[in-house]
Amino acid sequence: MIITSAKPFEEILSLLKDEDDIFVVGCNVCAAKLKTGGEPEVLEMCRRLEESGKHVVGWVLPTAACSIRSFESLAEKNEKIKDARCILVMGCGSGVSAVSTVVDLPIYGSNNTLSLGGTSGGELLSNQCVMCGDCTINEYGGLCPKSQCPKALLNGPCGGAVDGMCEVNREKDCVWDLIYERLKKIDRLDLLYVIHAPKEHGFK
Ligand code: SF4
Numbered sequence: 064m065i066i067t068s069a070k071p072f073e074e075i076l077s078l079l080k081d082e083d084d085i086f087v088v089g090c091n092v093c094a095a096k097l098k099t100g101g102e103p104e105v106l107e108m109c110r111r112l113e114e115s116g117k118h119v120v121g122w123v124l125p126t127a128a129c130s131i132r133s134f135e136s137l138a139e140k141n142e143k144i145k146d147a148r149c150i151l152v153m154g155c156g157s158g159v160s161a162v163s164t165v166v167d168l169p170i171y172g173s174n175n176t177l178s179l180g181g182t183s184g185g186e187l188l189s190n191q192c193v194m195c196g197d198c199t200i201n202e203y204g205g206l207c208p209k210s211q212c213p214k215a216l217l218n219g220p221c222g223g224a225v226d227g228m229c230e231v232n233r234e235k236d237c238v239w240d241l242i243y244e245r246l247k248k249i250d251r252l253d254l255l256y257v258i259h260a261p262k263e264h265g266f267k
């Protein structure tokens with residue numbers, strides 16, 4: 064099971080300060096068990112967002128946020144996602160990454176991912192989240208350089224990519240190229256100017 068802890072609501076609200084028409088995606092597996100993204104937490108999040116003046120267009124509770132493979136699978140469960148202008152994922156970092164690959168909207172995560180806490184280690188997780196415990200995936204358009212860049216560079220690319228492919232692993236796209244394209248697509252290139260401090264790896 065993937066262990067997550069909920070970010071303080073004030074931090075989530077601050078992440079969403081320039082956003083509205085929010086669609087919330089929960090996770091009915093690990094996050095549900097830990098009460099960081101099951102139905103009661105999703106409903107409470109919707110209520111608190113509305114109470115704070117945000118418009119929530121809808122929500123969905125997929126079996127596992129990290130197993131989402133298409134926009135259609137989300138729209139089938141709740142077509143209100145088509146009215147959304149941003150997505151809040153209440154799962155682990157891997158869930159945020161999975162949603163960001165199928166939805167062309169700004170994606171935000173409401174949790175910090177702390178550890179495996181048992182057996183898992185699926186392909187998606189090992190590639191897209193290394194459970195650093197201090198999730199900043201929101202600032203990279205939903206793609207995590209900590210886990211997907213072999214040098215774990217948090218402040219931009221190393222400059223070694225050739226034709227978009229990573230200089231360390233030439234079989235893989237440079238994640239910083241993907242981050243740039245993603246931020247451009249969602250009109251958030253301003254996030255490239257955020258300077259990231261070294262990661263705090265202690266539990267929060
Ligand atoms: S920053 Fe990356 S490695 Fe850390 S919890 Fe978020 S997705 Fe996982």
Ligand code: SF4
Pocket residue numbers: 211212213214215216219220221222223224228229230231232236237238239240
């Ligand atoms: S080429 Fe891109 S993904 Fe590869 S190490 Fe450099 S910045 Fe990281």
